[in-house]
Amino acid sequence: MNNDRQNRIASWEAVQQGFRGTGYIADRAIATTVYLAWHLGKPILVEGPAGVGKTELAKTAAAFLDLELIRLQCYEGLDEAKALYEWKYGKQLLYTQLLKDKLDEIVSRDNGFSAAIDKLHRYDDIFFSRHFLEPRPLLKALENPDGAVLLVDEIDKADEEFEAFLLEILSDYQVSIPEIGTVAAVSRPFVFLTSNNTRELSEALKRRCLHLFIPYPDAALERRIVRSRVPDLPARLEKQLVSFIQQIRGLDLKKAPSISETIDWARVVVLLHAERLTSEVVRDTLHVFLKYQDDVHTVEERMPQLTTMLLRNDGG
Amino acid sequence: MDRVLEDFVTALRLSGVRISVAETLDACSAAALVGYGNRLLLKDSLGAALAKSGHEKDLFSDTFDRFFSDFTCTAALPERDDGVDREATLPEDPLSRMLLQGDQASLAAALQEAARAADIRAIRLPTQRSLYTVRILNALGIDGLDSTIRTFSGAGSGGPLAQADALQAARQELVDNVRQYVERQLDLYGRGIVNEYLEEALRKTRLSHLEQRHFEKMGELIQRLVKRLNDIHSRRRKAARRGHLDFKRTLRHNVPYGGFIFDPKWKQRKVNRPDVLVICDISRSMMRLVRFFLLFLYGLNEEILRIRTFVFCSNLIDVSDVFERYPVEVAVDRLQQGTDLPIVMGLTDYARSLDDFRLQYLNLVTRRTTVLFLGDGRNNNADPGTHVLRDIYQRCKRLVWLNPEPRPFWGTGDSEMKRFLPYCHAARECNTLDHLERVIGSLLAATRH
Helix, strand or coil: CHHHHHHHCCCHHHHHHHHHHCCCCCCHHHHHHHHHHHHHCCCEEEECCCCCCHHHHHHHHHHHHCCEEEEEECCCCCCHHHHCEEECHHHHHHHHHHCHHHHHHHHHCCCCHHHHHHHHHHHHHHHCCHHHEEECHHHHHHHCCCCEEEEEECHHHCCHHHHHHHHHHHHHCEEEECCCEEEECCCCCEEEEEECCCCCCCHHHHHHCEEEECCCCCHHHHHHHHHHHCCCCCHHHHHHHHHHHHHHHCCCCCCCCCHHHHHHHHHHHHHCCCCCCCHHHHHHHHHHHCCCHHHHHHHHHHHHHHHHHHHHHHHC | CHHHHHHHHHHHHHCCCCCCHHHHHHHHHHHHHHCCCCHHHHHHHHHHHHCCCHHHHHHHHHHHHHHCCCCCCCCCCCCCCCCCCCHHHCCCCHHHHHHHHCCHHHHHHHHHHHHHHCCHHHCCCHHHHHHHHHHHHHHHCHHHHHHHHHHHHHCCCCHHHHHHHHHHHHHHHHHHHHHHHHHHHHHHHCHHHHHHHHHHHHHHCCHHHCCHHHHHHHHHHHHHHHHHHHHHHHHHHHHCCCCCECHHHHHHHHHHHCCCCCCCCECCCCCCCCEEEEEEECCCCCHHHHHHHHHHHHHCCCCCCEEEEEEECCCEEECHHHHHHCCHHHHHHHHHHCCCCCCCCCCCCHHHHHHHHHHHHHHHCCCCEEEEEECCCECCCCCCCHHHHHHHHHHCCEEEEEECCCHHHCCCCCECHHHHHHHCCEEEECCCHHHHHHHHHHHHHHCCC
């Protein structure tokens, strides 16, 4: 199984091919980084604007390598108890109480104090065992015997202390649990971290990762992506649609549409059975790819220029 | 090939990309994995291992293209059919041979080798250009070439003389080549250093003497310093949120459950957020300093610091709401222009301003307040009103006076600093970015328990 995976990821071209098979169009930089990260055993830190396929990349990698995807969504206030494991103190304490009688039995049979202690020592592993441990995504990823793809999504949303806590996992693939000891990875997980750059990540974290920046795609790449995701879209429409979106990205918008929005729009246009992109169709569907009223206004003002361009494209 | 990679990392570092040793090792293994055959592939791989942000990616791409560009030596003489049998008269000197044989490739290689011998990587400043040009030429063996030229021209007429002319021209070309080469290396290794010098100088420049064109750069610098302080102190705050098991409290809390203990309670450390009250003199002599001081202070995380700000000149007003309503930059600008503020910008009047404070805001000063007083203590020979400062001093936890003037000037002329000093827990000279950072750093450290 493992050999099979190594073969599958033998070169960056193989990665690109394989990803295309699962419907993800990766450019050279993406494929190279995935290839390198796998062979060097490094996590990948993926940055870029929202909706360019950062999370999708991890999902695709999991599908391509036939590994389980374990996802950890970060948010402010996320801590070890929710990310790594939770120690069930309540349960532990309750068990101690319930087993008190049993303990009395064990201890009372021996008269000597030291003999009783010795006896107790034989049992103390029970109270610090996996029974009281609730594994969370990170621990699950480390303990998965086949290895897994671990996706730490939007790491920039988590607190800085959580970032520091991740360092041990990212460099050594192990964690320390005070109650039990150190848990090392059974099989090294393939880690993806994504970030939207809401804040600067720490140097220490960046140092441990390979860095991949996914920008907005150029027209040719975007057309290939749309073609692979929305195959029903007529070629002429696809060309119009992509060049329109590319134009809009050049405007001064609060939130420029990204690939996911282009795909959504393409799907909507297919559903509407539009033959070609006219200014009416665009006007009716603006809300699909623009998420702010201000942006809608900006685009509507520019409509005449934008549609002239469309018509020109249509002729050509 | 690792040596080339090492040079490349040096060039990257100097252009402003921060690279650790671990990342260099990653880059080496990445290069070993993909090989040096495909230029674009190598670029992507090294980029993934070395450049870790959008900005750094741009720097990386630029440096990569400059570093791995080909350098051609145009000095080598082309083959000519002038009937002269060059092979017959080839001189002993290797440099002359290369030039006469028109061997561009080995000439370029020799140039690289000579550059390495001259330690071109150490070049930083434009003034070092001639020095390195001469060093490289010497390492190439220009002496040998010169003596060859002399020998040939001394031979009289015919073939050798033509050779000497050709060599003379080639020599000129070679010197030009080396100069260009040094120029490019300077561009590669010297670019970041100017920036670094500037930053270091700016940190030590008196804020009041700062030129307008450096303001933007100062803003960047302040942001970096503030980020560092924020990182250090916010992390410490958060660590205090969850403590150890509080056994006593757990026992007490679980008494109602018939002695069954199952609901643990935690010890928690309470962390004080320093309460800071800033009083600034914004007379013209102080304005620059106040500007940077406030930019710095308000850049700090709200979680770390709670600030109230008062400014005074002839009278004193509360401007905390200006900072709440506008972003820091805008707020500072508004202060500077005095937009919509009931402040009189006449002569500085400490007595009146301090009295304003006593009447309206003295109750804000508690045992937990740290008061930062920013002023030069120059009161135009009027009564300084020290008794109010004494009242503040007695009520507050700590009163720190920051004075932009150097200590020997305190108390000279109309400076009343000596009379304020008894009522300050600490008084510091504060007029550069370094001072600011130190003062605020110690403020955060001192008010923490």
